[in-house]
Amino acid sequence: MWNCIFHLSKRLEITVFGGRILVVPVDGSHWINMEVILRELHSRGHNITVLRSAKSWYIPSNSSVYTSIDVPMLEDESDRDFYLDMLLKVQKCRGYPAFIRTFCQEYLITDMMALGHEILARLIASMLDDPVFIKRLQDEKFDIMLTDPALTMGVILGSYLKLPMVFNVRWINVGEGHLTIAPSPVSYVPVSGSELHDQMDFLDRTKNMLHHLYSVYEQYFIINPSYSDIFKRHFPPGTDLLSLQLAADIWLLRADFVFEFPRPTMPNVVYIGGFQCKEAQPLPAELEAFMQSSGEHGVVVMSLGTIVSALPRKTTEAIAAAFAELPQKVIWRFEGEQPSSLGNNTLLVKWLPQPDLLGHPKTRLFVAHGGTNGVYEAIYYGVPVLGLPLLFDQFDNLLRLKVRGAARVVEAYSLTKENFLDALKDVLKNPSYRDNIQRLSRLHRDKPIPPMDNAIFWIEYAIRNAGAAHLQAVGFKLPWYTYFCLDVAAFFVVVIGVLVWVSVFVCRLLCCRGFRRKTKKE
């Protein structure tokens, strides 16, 4: 349980019952996060409407928690092959030298991003151009928009409907939410995807600067233009995607500084990293029996998240063979053909109750791809990690655990039975990994209020106060040259230039006169 007694159930006086909340979630693992919050909001009497894709993977249309409204499907959204294809491409990049491979991956993501924003822009345009749909939303008289801005639909729709906006956010535009909302000095704030940490040498900072410049290029030359037509037709002049995002009232950021490197932040950023974690529940009887059968050696839990559950055959064979040599038992969330090298100690399952397993006293190690949810669960329950990063932020996430001595990382593209077994044995035998993650766990749980209560408080705050305008910095509304005071700097340069010129002129004049007088005398 969280190391704090400030719990929402005790907070009654300021509750706003019956707030009307419009939710535009993102599918996949992002939905897992959002749903946890929606359940809590529902239990507190709020009225929730969810916009979902007609062919969503994860978001059910029928729910006791919310009413749903279907919107047209995002093209390719249900195409899991897309991610497998991406995985193969990314794994090719991983073979390149460290300085280059992050740019290779960035380039792949840009490609995907450009396509995604085009599709999104079409979808949003079709909604804004549909007066019946818009009228229906307007008639609902929502109090706030709660959205995950990893995709842009909620942001644009919420702004169009002039709703106060609460973000449940980790990713936005070209990286982690902080990079958009807060000043991020390139010298010690690693840009997302750079695989750098906060202590950088000259080469690292050069790399980080290049990533930063590339992200500025992406923002202004790839993302913003995708929506220019929508903004021209439906918003006041000068609006762009970034300005709408920066106008959000509250940013519930799925981050925590035992995980993120400390860096500047803003008054309307609320940290809710790990909010989904709670005490582990008892396992189903069969699974409990399996855990207990591991004896003193304990259990290794392996899962690679919601997007990519299947690895190349060669890799799964190596993993299975390495597992087979462990004295531990292994439970592995697995899809596809059973590896021939599978040991007797390994149980393959199509789904597993991950938090309850990680919170089980017999669990010794978590073999994970490094998705945010899994990483926070590992921290919460204090289980050391052997990371097998595959895509997106997983490399950055695992790096954060690694530099704190709480994880080891094995690259999937170069995984062999030997190096995987070696890493497994290291993390299982060397107590420093467990000590380090348990220290992170203690710090993570040591909070004045649990992050979930914090999230709910600020959502209700936005309902009560019709947003949180007084927490929004005005700097966001300045043109970039004003923000950086370049006009003032130019003015100073001109003034100093004129002063120097005048003094030189006066000096010369005096010198000449002196010289003339001298010559005259002579």
Next chain:
Amino acid sequence: MWNCIFHLSKRLEITVFGGRILVVPVDGSHWINMEVILRELHSRGHNITVLRSAKSWYIPSNSSVYTSIDVPMLEDESDRDFYLDMLLKVQKCRGYPAFIRTFCQEYLITDMMALGHEILARLIASMLDDPVFIKRLQDEKFDIMLTDPALTMGVILGSYLKLPMVFNVRWINVGEGHLTIAPSPVSYVPVSGSELHDQMDFLDRTKNMLHHLYSVYEQYFIINPSYSDIFKRHFPPGTDLLSLQLAADIWLLRADFVFEFPRPTMPNVVYIGGFQCKEAQPLPAELEAFMQSSGEHGVVVMSLGTIVSALPRKTTEAIAAAFAELPQKVIWRFEGEQPSSLGNNTLLVKWLPQPDLLGHPKTRLFVAHGGTNGVYEAIYYGVPVLGLPLLFDQFDNLLRLKVRGAARVVEAYSLTKENFLDALKDVLKNPSYRDNIQRLSRLHRDKPIPPMDNAIFWIEYAIRNAGAAHLQAVGFKLPWYTYFCLDVAAFFVVVIGVLVWVSVFVCRLLCCRGFRRKTKKE
């Protein structure tokens, strides 16, 4: 009461009883803040030792809350005439045009500051050179140093003793705490003393930039050198005052964003603005009778804080005459000779229970100098303010209330009976002042936990976890040219220069060859 049910009394599990806390406070109004926290810490079983000046104004040597250790007196510390002298000088500045007067005041403060740091440096040197004193402190085995870094003694002593450090802070070095700890874009973050708000035009930004440059000059050429001898003799090479301040674990900042303009912040900044406020207590019978005698018109409360209680005779006469014309009753904290123009409706007192008066339902208006404590009390109790700023931050403080429509400001140097009466009537009759400050009050009280509980939580957090290193950004440790990536920028310029040079060279070569061939053919 605070709009939240998360109260410290309910938080038992994580309490650290018996933490050993070394406190280095600042005298005067700063002590009022610190003492409130010490009482709470004492009630939670912590063991507190306070270093106090042997001739302190406010800090008693005998207390049931703490043990005190006397240190030599700060020269001139008890010299209230110093502040009266300062007041006269500042009021002269007030007559200058707006652009200039803040620089005039800044210059006066620099003068005072230079003297103050010299005295402090001598005092600190005498402590560090006293092995018996240092041994006594070391033997106490304190868990943390809790200090107000407006003066430097606690910071340097705490660092010398290698104690985790918690700041109870509003002012540090050259301005408000944020300016030291967080990135502060000059384009929308007004520098302390500039009397600017966050929406600035070109001239404002130019002024702000000049104030910023001046504060950099003060930091590096006036403050830091005062201590260079101490650092040479007692600390590792490269240490300066700023580096010690930035190494503090937790900054309990006496700020709140209903008052401060929203701006970047840092993970180890905890907002405790208004932490000293609590429900008003019943007044003494006589005072209550006076309040009730005001009938429907209510009462005006006037107090000018702890430092300057006496105004020039001419001014007090004008104030008294204006008060005499009000239908309200007036209670005025006053020292000196009774004004001849005093009305029957005005009660002069040497001391008043300010929070309880401001929280009284009959109170209609607070005539205040704009010290931080009073301003937060006005916000907490929702009482509109007529500001009479005299010194230091009071101009900036009142500006923040004024731009939010919750206060009017009258300059003491130009105060007449007429303009003061006019301002009084305006604030008393125009409901917008009350509406605005009551809106601020509602927002200020709408928090997940009361600021006092937050303060105590983070002090105990620092005790439990021996500081909060994981919340400290590493950027502070970088040299300034690295922090701003100037080395990387220089490298880029060189690379681009070389590339341009090479391309020009190659182009020329090709052109020349082409030209030669052409000439040959011809």
